[in-house]
Structure formats: C-alpha cells, structure tokens
Amino acid sequence: MSEALSFYFFGSIALLGGVNLLFCKNPVHGALFLVCSFLAIAGLFLGLNSGLLAAIQVMVYAGAIMVLFLFVILLLNLEVEPHQWMSPARVASALVAITTIGLVLQPFLFAPKPAVEAEPSLVVPPTAPNVAEVLFRQYALPFEVVSLLLLVSMVGAIHLARRPQRTEGV
Amino acid sequence: MVELNHYLILSALLFGLGLIGFVVRRNSLIMFMSIELMLNAANLTFVACARHHVGAEGSVLALLVIAVAAAEVAVGLAILLALFRLKKTVNADEARELRA
Amino acid sequence: MNEPLWLTALKALGALGITLSMVPIMVLAERRVSAWIQYRIGPNRVGFAGSMQPLADLVKMLFKEEVRPRGVGSFLFTAAPAITAISAMVMTAVIPFGGTLVLGEHRIPLVVANVDIGILLVLAAGSIGVYGLTLGGWASNSKYSLLGGLRSSAQMISYELTLGLSLLGVLLVTASSHDFGTFNLHEIVVRQAEVGLTGWLIFKAPVAFVLFTISAFAETNRLPFDLPEAEPELVGGYHTEYSSLRFGLFFLGEYAAMFVASCVIVALFLGGWHLPFVTERAEVGVVGALQQLLVYFGKVGAFVFFFIHVRWTLPRFRYDQLMDLGWKLALPLALVNLLVTGGLVAFGIL
Known part of the structure; x- marks a missing residue:
C-alpha cells in the first residue's frame, strides 16, 4: 500500500516537473523543475528498495549535474526568451514525437492483463555489496570503459571551455 | 506492490516529455536538460525491471548510465559555453554555419 | 527497520x-572564543557571563523589519534559506550519537535512521544544500548576491569531489x-572500536582525515573558505539582501551544517x-x-x-588560490591516497 502511495506521489511530481520544463520561459526555473523531477525519481528508487541508487541519483544528478547547469545558466546571464510561435516543422516534429510515445505506450495500456501477476522473487536485493559484486566482476570491462570515457570527456571539456589563446609573437 | 507495467508507463511518459522538449524547444540549455530527463526515464526502467527480475544487473546498468550522463554533461556544457562565446546566444537555430 | 514508528519519531x-x-551555544562560543583570541572581552552582559546573548540576538532578529528588494521573485527568495537549513537538519538523521541502548528486550541504536546508505545520505543532503546558497544569490536580484551564489556553487562542486x-x-x-565495507555510520564507529585506539580511522587513514576536514570547511563555507559571503568584497555575498528571520534561517543553516560536519x-x-x-x-x-x-558531545565540542579557532586564525583565500588548492592539490592527493590505501588493503597491511 505504501509503495503504491509513494509511486503515485513521486510519479506525479516527476511528471509535473517534466511538463513544467517543457513550458518554462526562464532556464533557471526549468533547471529547478528538472531538479524536482530528479528528486522525485530518487523517491521512486527508494520505493523500489534501491536506497543506494536513490542516494547516488541525488548526489550525482541533483547535486552535481544540475548545479553545473545552474552555474552555467547564471554565468551566461541569459535573458528570458521572447514568446514566439512554433514553426510548422517544429509542430510536425512534436506530433511525430507524441505519436512515437503513443505507439510505445499502446501495448502497455491496452494489453489484456495477465491473469496472475508473477510475484517478483527478491533473491538479490540491490544493496551496495550485491551491486558491487555484479559491477566489479561481471561488468568490469564496461566499468573500465566508462572510466576512460569520463577521462576523455574531462580532457575534452577543459579543452573546449578554454578561451582560445593567441600564440606568442603573432 | 505496484505492477511493473505502471513503472514502465511512467517512464515512457517521462521519456516522451523529454523527447518533445528536445524537438520543440530551441534553447539549447533546455534541449540538453530534456536529454537528461530521457536518460532518467531509462534509468527508472532499469531499476524497476531489476526489482521485478532476479539480479542486480538493472542497478548496475543504471549506475553506468549515470556515469555516462555525467561525462556527457561536462562536454555538452563546455560546447554550450564555446557556442555562447562565439555567437552570444544559446539558440540552437543560430548555430548553422555549416548549413549550405 | 523493525522498530515502532513512535520510537523513530521520538528519536x-x-x-x-x-x-x-546546539546552534545558539555555538554562536555564543564563537563570539566568546573570538573575543578571547583577539584579546577582548566579548558579550558578557546578558545573563551569566553572556549566556543569554543568543536569546537576545534572536529577539532582535524577530523584531527587525523584513526587507525585500524590488523585482525579487518571492517564492525562491523565501525558499532559499529554508533549503539551506533543512538540508543541514536532514543529515542529523544518520548521525550515531551513541551505541545500542538495551531497555528490557528492546535494542535501540541511538541513531534516528540506522540505514545502509548512511554516509551517502549525508553527502546527498549536503549537495542539496548548495541550492539554498545559489538560489538565494540569484533570487536576490543583486550583483553581489549573484557573485556570492556563483562562487558557492563552483566551490561546492570542486570540494565535493x-x-x-x-x-x-x-x-x-x-x-x-x-x-564488505559499509556506508552505515553506526557500523563504522563499531568497527573502529573493535581494535581499540589503533582502530580509529584518524590513525589508519590520516591523509583522508586531513582532506576530509579541509573539504568539510569548504562545504560549510567557513573561513578560510568563506568566499561566497566575503564581507570586504561582496558586502554579504549570497545573503546581502536578506534581513530579519530569513537571514536568521541562513545563519541557523550555516551553524547546523558546522555541527553536523x-x-x-x-x-x-x-x-x-x-x-x-577503555573497552566498552x-x-x-x-x-x-x-x-x-x-563522550560523543565532548568530542564534537572539541572539533x-x-x-x-581556525576561523579566527587564518586569513581568507583568494579565489584562484581556492580553486588551485581544490583541483591541483587536494584532488590529486585524494586520488593518490585512494590508490595507496587500496594497495595497502589489498596486500593486507592495513
């Protein structure tokens, strides 16, 4: 019962955050709505017994990624966008996106309900030791690849964000 | 006990919001945030499936997605900064030097 | 968590x-200690030796006029101090104030939430606290506040690593x-005590202790890392435009964060x-x-x-010095420390 309650509570917050992000005028407000959405998703993770991922979600998404976004938005000091009507091409692309999502949702919404919902057997709960066991044994190679990716992106970000420097004597 | 289907529907809706935001908005910061929303929707699917199937693989995949998202944000924001320095705008339609 | 709800609520x-x-006690201590360091007397009029001074300050703050600058969005302006204070107080949920209390057949660990992800929760709540400072700076619609907010977000991201x-x-x-290791703070304390004094992690991981303490200073915006509110440059930084109880909430959050740290x-x-x-x-x-x-509060008080003492001894860093210390010294040192510790643990030396 409590899981259902938290699911609908956090689920609606996450959706509201997403909708507001779609319609926001000011990027700062958009970032904050997205933070609400991320926190709600962390709450959903808690409802799924995955406290570890919930904590990491808050730390990395809400605490690091979105702070970085906010920092850049404040640094650029953007004006609020003037209202403008969408071009036909954008309306068409929005329609295509909505149709795609409708097609994805359709089997879930209208499929006949299975008579007996298979009861999930929680043999391996997602605690830190269990996740670590799988991550560092079975998925050691993807883990290493991701670490390399992080290194590369760090170097790339520093290179991109540096002011172009004049060479000496020119 | 919430059915797996409910989680999948929720995450599809979130993904859809991100997708629409990405194609409709022209402010590249907001487009970028929409991508983050889509990644999170995918994560929600992974974790929900991890609970409903035996094993911790779903959580592991979600962790990897978070790491990739962090890397992506670092580079993406650096590109946005460079774009802003060049054009004094973050509107994605303004950056079309390469268009014929 | 198989303990009744009322017990958790009580804890x-x-x-x-x-x-x-603790916050008023710390405020008073700060004023008295700073006076002692600077060879002055400090507040000693209200109550016995100034012990009622925080109460007087609170009354003063309550009766001050609330000023809100023109062109300030009201919701974020009001929410920002609350975020700072709340995020600090959420962290107290996983602080282990004592061991396990046995009352009859009940075994009650003296920590509000004895959860597996304890220390991660502290980090998560701490990273939410940044929003209070940054948003307070942005919502104030003033250049000094904005600069303070920007500095705080950059500083927090750097030192969180x-x-x-x-x-x-x-x-x-x-x-x-x-x-396995553990994130549970209660469990970490129990493991330290298993081998007596030599098990305390300050002896087993001294480099990590120094780095953690430096980062904690930076995360709580205490001098020498108080650039977000540097008075000589930014008037008051992110809280320049705040007055009355809203300012009080920022103040409370800052001291609560120091206590929790x-x-x-x-x-x-x-x-x-x-x-x-003493084996207990x-x-x-x-x-x-x-x-x-x-014993716990004695140690916390000492810290x-x-x-x-550090606040009234050291001068403030320059901004580039702060960033250099974070990225070019502390971060590489932490990485090397991690590598060396990992090696020592792997070869069974530690």
Whole structure:
C-alpha cells in the first residue's frame, strides 16, 4: 500500500516537473523543475528498495549535474526568451514525437492483463555489496570503459571551455 | 506492490516529455536538460525491471548510465559555453554555419 | 527497520532538538572564543557571563523589519534559506550519537535512521544544500548576491569531489577487516572500536582525515573558505539582501551544517562515542548510554572549537588560490591516497 502511495506521489511530481520544463520561459526555473523531477525519481528508487541508487541519483544528478547547469545558466546571464510561435516543422516534429510515445505506450495500456501477476522473487536485493559484486566482476570491462570515457570527456571539456589563446609573437 | 507495467508507463511518459522538449524547444540549455530527463526515464526502467527480475544487473546498468550522463554533461556544457562565446546566444537555430 | 514508528519519531525529535539547541551555544562560543583570541572581552552582559546573548540576538532578529528588494521573485527568495537549513537538519538523521541502548528486550541504536546508505545520505543532503546558497544569490536580484551564489556553487562542486574521494579511502579501510565495507555510520564507529585506539580511522587513514576536514570547511563555507559571503568584497555575498528571520534561517543553516560536519568527522575518524583505552560493551543500559552521549558531545565540542579557532586564525583565500588548492592539490592527493590505501588493503597491511 505504501509503495503504491509513494509511486503515485513521486510519479506525479516527476511528471509535473517534466511538463513544467517543457513550458518554462526562464532556464533557471526549468533547471529547478528538472531538479524536482530528479528528486522525485530518487523517491521512486527508494520505493523500489534501491536506497543506494536513490542516494547516488541525488548526489550525482541533483547535486552535481544540475548545479553545473545552474552555474552555467547564471554565468551566461541569459535573458528570458521572447514568446514566439512554433514553426510548422517544429509542430510536425512534436506530433511525430507524441505519436512515437503513443505507439510505445499502446501495448502497455491496452494489453489484456495477465491473469496472475508473477510475484517478483527478491533473491538479490540491490544493496551496495550485491551491486558491487555484479559491477566489479561481471561488468568490469564496461566499468573500465566508462572510466576512460569520463577521462576523455574531462580532457575534452577543459579543452573546449578554454578561451582560445593567441600564440606568442603573432 | 505496484505492477511493473505502471513503472514502465511512467517512464515512457517521462521519456516522451523529454523527447518533445528536445524537438520543440530551441534553447539549447533546455534541449540538453530534456536529454537528461530521457536518460532518467531509462534509468527508472532499469531499476524497476531489476526489482521485478532476479539480479542486480538493472542497478548496475543504471549506475553506468549515470556515469555516462555525467561525462556527457561536462562536454555538452563546455560546447554550450564555446557556442555562447562565439555567437552570444544559446539558440540552437543560430548555430548553422555549416548549413549550405 | 523493525522498530515502532513512535520510537523513530521520538528519536527524530531528539536529534532535531539537539541540533537546534546546539546552534545558539555555538554562536555564543564563537563570539566568546573570538573575543578571547583577539584579546577582548566579548558579550558578557546578558545573563551569566553572556549566556543569554543568543536569546537576545534572536529577539532582535524577530523584531527587525523584513526587507525585500524590488523585482525579487518571492517564492525562491523565501525558499532559499529554508533549503539551506533543512538540508543541514536532514543529515542529523544518520548521525550515531551513541551505541545500542538495551531497555528490557528492546535494542535501540541511538541513531534516528540506522540505514545502509548512511554516509551517502549525508553527502546527498549536503549537495542539496548548495541550492539554498545559489538560489538565494540569484533570487536576490543583486550583483553581489549573484557573485556570492556563483562562487558557492563552483566551490561546492570542486570540494565535493575531494570529499567523496577521501571518503572512499576511509570506506576501503573499514572493509579491510570484514567481507564488505559499509556506508552505515553506526557500523563504522563499531568497527573502529573493535581494535581499540589503533582502530580509529584518524590513525589508519590520516591523509583522508586531513582532506576530509579541509573539504568539510569548504562545504560549510567557513573561513578560510568563506568566499561566497566575503564581507570586504561582496558586502554579504549570497545573503546581502536578506534581513530579519530569513537571514536568521541562513545563519541557523550555516551553524547546523558546522555541527553536523563535526559530528560526521567524529563518527568517521575519531571513534564516535568511544573513550580511548577503555573497552566498552557494544550494548549498554541507560547510564552507559548517557556516558556515551557525553563522550560523543565532548568530542564534537572539541572539533567545533577547532572550527572556530581556525576561523579566527587564518586569513581568507583568494579565489584562484581556492580553486588551485581544490583541483591541483587536494584532488590529486585524494586520488593518490585512494590508490595507496587500496594497495595497502589489498596486500593486507592495513
């Protein structure tokens, strides 16, 4: 019962955050709505017994990624966008996106309900030791690849964000 | 006990919001945030499936997605900064030097 | 969590009460200690030796006019101080104030939420606290506030990395004597005490202790890292435009964060509620629990004194020095420390 309650509570917050992000005028407000959405998703993770991922979600998404976004938005000091009507091409692309999502949702919404919902057997709960066991044994190679990716992106970000420097004597 | 289907529907809706935001908005910061929303929707699917199937693989995949998202944000924001320095705008339609 | 809800609620109230009553004590201590360091007398008129001074300050703050600058969005302006204060108080949920209290057949760990992800929760709540400062700076619609908010977000992101990496070293050491490490602060304290004084992590992971303490100073915006509110440059930084109780909430959040940071450091590195050279049982009665609480708060008080002493001893960093220290010294050092600790643990030396 409590899981259902938290699911609908956090689920609606996450959706509201997403909708507001779609319609926001000011990027700062958009970032904050997205933070609400991320926190709600962390709450959903808690409802799924995955406290570890919930904590990491808050730390990395809400605490690091979105702070970085906010920092850049404040640094650029953007004006609020003037209202403008969408071009036909954008309306068409929005329609295509909505149709795609409708097609994805359709089997879930209208499929006949299975008579007996298979009861999930929680043999391996997602605690830190269990996740670590799988991550560092079975998925050691993807883990290493991701670490390399992080290194590369760090170097790339520093290179991109540096002011172009004049060479000496020119 | 919430059915797996409910989680999948929720995450599809979130993904859809991100997708629409990405194609409709022209402010590249907001487009970028929409991508983050889509990644999170995918994560929600992974974790929900991890609970409903035996094993911790779903959580592991979600962790990897978070790491990739962090890397992506670092580079993406650096590109946005460079774009802003060049054009004094973050509107994605303004950056079309390469268009014929 | 198979303890009744009312017990958890009671413990939560207790932890909150402790934090809220520590803040005025710390404010008074700060003023008296700073006076002592600067060879002045300090507030000594209200109550016995100035002991009622925080109360007088509170009354003053209550009756001040609330000023809100023109062109300020109201919601974020109001929410920002609350975010700072709340995020600091959420952290008290996982602070282990004592061992396990045995009352009849009940075994009650003296921590509000004895959860697996304890220390991660502290980091998560701490990273939410940044929003209070940044948004307060942005919503004030003033250049000094905006600069303060920008500085705080940059500083927090930079030092969170060192905080997390030095913490990883600590967690590795806690794993060395068991199958798995643990994020649970209560469990970390218990593991430290298993081998007596030499098990305290300040001796087993001294580099991590120094790095963690430096990062904690930066995360709580205490001098020498108080650039977000540097008075000589930015008037008051992110809280320039705040007055009355809204300012009071920022103030409260700052001191509560300092208290919690001291608590976490004591639990992680200084053996928590254990006395050196005394082997204690893990489970105690009422008297034992009170004694453990006293020991814990004695240690926390000593660390708070250290916080205050540093503030009135060191000058403020320049901004580039702050960034250089974070990225070019502390971060590489934390990485090397992690590598060396990992090696030592792997070869069974630690």
